[in-house]
Amino acid sequence: MKKLLLIPALLGTMAMAQNYKYELSPMIGYNLAEGNLGLDNDGYFTGGLEFQINSEDTRISPEFSLYYAPSADYATSGSTDIIRGAFNAVYTYDKVDTFTPFAKAGLGIENFTTNKEGNDDRLFLDAGIGAKMSFTENLALKLEAIYMLKPSSSHAGNADSNLMTLVGLTYSFGEQAQKEFAPKEEVVEIQEVIVVVPLVDSDGDGIVDADDKCANTPSNTTVGITGCAVAQDDDHDGVFNAQDICPNTPANSAVDENGCPAIIALDIKFENNSYKVKSESYSNIKRYADFLKKYTNYSAKIVGYTDSVGRASYNQTLSEKRAKEVVKMLMAEGVKASQLSSKGMGEANPVADNATAEGRAQNRRIEAELIHN
Secondary structure, three states, X not given: OOOXXXXXXXXXXXXXXXXXXXXXXXXXXXXXXXXXXXXXXXEEEEXXXXXXXXXXXXXXXXXXXXXXXXXXXXXXXXXXXXXXXXXXXXXXXXXXXXXXXXXXXXXXXXXXXXXXXXXXOEEEEEEEEEEEEEOOOOEEEEEEEEEEEEXXXXXXXXXXXXXXXXXXXXXXXXXXXXXXXXXXXXXXXXXXXOOOOOOOOOOOOOOOOOOOOOOOOOOOOOEOOOOOEOOOOOOOOOOXXXXXXOOOOOOOXXXXXXXXXXXXXXXXXXXXXXXXXXXXXXXXXXXXXXXXXXXXXXXXXXXXXXXXXXXXXXXXXXXHHHHHHHHHHHHHOOOOHHHEEEEEOOOOOOOOOOOOHXXXXXXXXXXXXXXXX
16 A cells, blocks of 8 residues: 655745725815805815725725815905815726826815805815825825816806815825635545455565565555665655655755755745734744754855835835844754845845735745755
8 A cells, every 4th residue: 555645835825915904194285266266366275184995805995085274265355164075986006116196086065164155065076186105114195186076056057166286195004904825735645556465465565475576675665566665756856755855845846956945935924014023933934944953054045025015225124124034033043154144135026916915915025045055
């Protein structure tokens, strides 16, 4: 009876990215009003607060906005405060360098504290465009222009128009829950062939003594039709089990003469926007440290990568700090300093699409380049 089990995955896969669910944007700007509204200079300053709720599953996000313009002067006499509330659907486009364009449309309600010149409280439709420019992981400069159209019967039946230009800061917060992808275990079983014969098989290798050219082979040894041991390669990397010191390399991995992959993706998770390793990753670091301590003829270069969110210079520094922190922890497990080096690659060499949350999660990674001394 012979069975071969192939159990790939030297280390676990990486988790999905943590996206920010909420955006809060304090804004300030200038409102250009249509001339028939009777406002002095047809314009006034306004401030606002915009709150957006994001989703991992769609580019369209709901946004709730409140705008306030104090003491807008009428052309004749007096003034009025103008308060607007709006609900919009925001469509976010792919990021271009550090800029993230967006467009939005929706409706709102406008309130004049002093109704004059035919200005009264009504619903309005709005549409806008803008862009956010990231300069940290959580902060971005936000620019936008919003056109508002309010049906009115007070100005010769013409709709009232306003154009509001705004600038502000967007603060992103509220990490999305992580989705973990557990390593899959694949079992390949060679169909067992049981031959019942009334003959003696002294060493129990399935070959009767009359046909066994290699008597007394150890138990659980895979043998050929002559009863002699056959060299096996359970992980199909081209290196036989007897010489393979990395027996569970993933399928299609490039390996050296000892069966070890040149590059391994370590499943290391860090605190948000930090180089501090989460405790759940300690076991993976210890496992890799044990390998390097056992095979001191190998050295490892620890290479850190990030996704493209934020400034490239910031990401480069963060990747270097994370790679150095992993080296420090490997040394704490007893690996010699002469076996280790580190390098940060920042946003370089993405392995997936940075435009998606899942792709960014794959790009935030630690790789170990194994070097045979």
